[in-house]
Amino acid sequence: MSQLFTMAITYLGTTLIVGGTGMLASATRWLVDRSERTVVASRRANQFTCDDARFVPVSADWKHPSFVSLVGEAIKEVGPIQQALLWLHDPEVIIPSLLPLLGTARVVLVLGSRQAQPAIPLDAARFTIVRLASVTTSSGRRWLTHDEISEGVIAALQDGHSRIIGDIAGLQ
């Protein structure tokens, strides 16, 4: 691989990830590999296995009032966020408090099959929505694997297009 190509895919600036240490672990590592610094916030972010000096864990609970200030302190250290990946159990509650920290960052928001799109204005030019569905097989339906979820999220991070991962029909 040429050095130029390596440089082109390894520099994404500064990234914020919330809720990326479970099913999105592969997408989180993909972003850490390509970002100048990546702030990763979850309750046990400091236990996430990531041997990379550019990984900045913030162990914080989004149900706790200190969540936004703890994430904000980390962002002050690393500089303005250029992209964010958000997987939140209650996006309508958490996103408004995160918006001031996001500035003009591009945001990929992951929504579960039954999660409604948050009833808050999301700038369509900045927000890419990734909806999780399920997979139809010859023996019925199955849920997405973690690899399928991370692959779809990485595709959305790359092209900025909202998408459904899997087949939503029958889930609505």
Ligand SMILES: NC(=O)c1ccc[n+]([C@@H]2O[C@H](COP(=O)([O-])OP(=O)(O)OC[C@H]3O[C@@H](n4cnc5c(N)ncnc54)[C@H](OP(=O)(O)O)[C@@H]3O)[C@@H](O)[C@H]2O)c1
């Ligand atoms: N097809 C679908 O629609 C769909 C939708 C949802 C889930 N699923 C499946 O269900 C499984 C479990 O889903 P899951 O929601 O448990 O996802 P998960 O991605 O495995 O874990 C949730 C993520 O959010 C963080 N988190 C949870 N509560 C938090 C809090 N209060 N404050 C801060 N961070 C918090 C967790 O880290 P910490 O534990 O460190 O806080 C983790 O990073 C997954 O394996 C997935 O395959 C499928």
